[in-house]
Amino acid sequence: MPHAITLHEITKAYGGLKAVDRFSLGVERGTVFGLLGPNGAGKTTLIKVLTTLMRPTAGDAFVEGFSVLAAGKSVRRVIGVVPQENNLDRYLTARENLILHGRLHGMSPAAYNPRIDELLEMTGLASRQKEFPDTFSGGMQRRLVVARALVHEPRVLFLDEPTTGLDPQSRRALWEYIRGLRRRMTVFLTTHYMDEADALCDRIMIMDHGVSLADGTAGELKDAFSRAHVYEVEFRGDGAGYEALLLALPFVSSVERNGASFQITLAGEDSIKPLMDRLVGAEIRRICLKEPTLEDVFISLTGEKVRE
Numbered sequence: 674m675p676h677a678i679t680l681h682e683i684t685k686a687y688g689g690l691k692a693v694d695r696f697s698l699g700v701e702r703g704t705v706f707g708l709l710g711p712n713g714a715g716k717t718t719l720i721k722v723l724t725t726l727m728r729p730t731a732g733d734a735f736v737e738g739f740s741v742l743a744a745g746k747s748v749r750r751v752i753g754v755v756p757q758e759n760n761l762d763r764y765l766t767a768r769e770n771l772i773l774h775g776r777l778h779g780m781s782p783a784a785y786n787p788r789i790d791e792l793l794e795m796t797g798l799a800s801r802q803k804e805f806p807d808t809f810s811g812g813m814q815r816r817l818v819v820a821r822a823l824v825h826e827p828r829v830l831f832l833d834e835p836t837t838g839l840d841p842q843s844r845r846a847l848w849e850y851i852r853g854l855r856r857r858m859t860v861f862l863t864t865h866y867m868d869e870a871d872a873l874c875d876r877i878m879i880m881d882h883g884v885s886l887a888d889g890t891a892g893e894l895k896d897a898f899s900r901a902h903v904y905e906v907e908f909r910g911d912g913a914g915y916e917a918l919l920l921a922l923p924f925v926s927s928v929e930r931n932g933a934s935f936q937i938t939l940a941g942e943d944s945i946k947p948l949m950d951r952l953v954g955a956e957i958r959r960i961c962l963k964e965p966t967l968e969d970v971f972i973s974l975t976g977e978k979v980r981e
């Protein structure tokens with residue numbers, strides 16, 4: 674399987690600080706790859722190296738086979754970029770922003786006009802195309818930046834925190850567009866939202882302090898990093914009588930009670946059967962497995978300390 678993006682031991686230092694440290698990676702063509710990490714992890718630095726805005730201190734990276742060091746111009750021709758900060762031209766209308774981008778990529782009006790019509794339609798901005806970006810909501814501006822990145826039909830799309838600061842509706846709308854792009858191009862996105870990575874990405878890499886900490890599908894990451902088996906059991910009535918019973922069971926590591934509802938952490942998967950045996954005849958209203966979230970994985974890898 675050919676890789677659309679390959680990184681060979683990329684290092685980027687700012688003075689003494691290694692923002693990215695010997696980072697290697699291959700991203701399969703036609704997939705959505707998510708780079709997850711807290712503020713300062715090195716995500717934007719990696720995107721800047723891959724989109725040729727910054728030269729790496731050491732190492733090389735290839736986008737569609739073109740070296741970011743030796744063939745920057747070819748790299749820029751095949752990529753679309755949605756930077757962390759919206760950088761629309763506020764003195765041009767929405768449509769003019771897209772036209773300018775098409776012209777910068779050497780497209781003729783016959784090539785860019787139908788493409789722009791299609792993108793404005795897809796991003797729900799057709800009726801606002803003659804207006805200036807300053808009059809748009811954050812979600813609309815973000816959609817316009819995504820549309821702009823797609824005008825020249827890139828083969829690889831880079832999105833740096835595409836939905837940070839957007840309301841839930843706008844986030845979900847953007848997710849839909851990104852899902853629609855899957856397989857037609859390779860998508861490389863960064864985010865610090867676990868649910869976003871879970872919803873969009875074929876493969877996720879969690880990074881911090883310039884290095885990768887783990888990678889895999891959302892399911893693989895959850896399986897690998899959740900040692901606990903947590904069940905929620907809700908009894909009819911007040912459940913008070915069950916607390917002592919549960920705490921006395923040798924295969925129950927902890928019990929948290931909230932009224933008639935108990936969160937029970939088991940020693941392992943094998944403990945489900947004995948737990949059920951002990952609860953035979955109990956008045957159970959509801960029982961469910963609490964699946965670990967990607968957020969649990971993220972916190973267990975990167976710690977609870979708040980970042981600047």
Ligand SMILES: Nc1ncnc2c1ncn2[C@@H]1O[C@H](COP(=O)(O)OP(=O)(O)O)[C@@H](O)[C@H]1O
Binds near residue numbers: 687690710712714
């Ligand atoms: N231009 C710069 N000069 C000096 N340090 C920088 C520069 N850009 C980023 N950094 C530092 O590099 C580290 C990684 O930053 P960045 O790549 O922006 O992380 P992220 O996008 O994951 O939040 C941070 O410690 C940040 O302060």
Ligand SMILES: [Mg+2]
Binds near residue numbers: 718
């Ligand atoms: Mg960033």
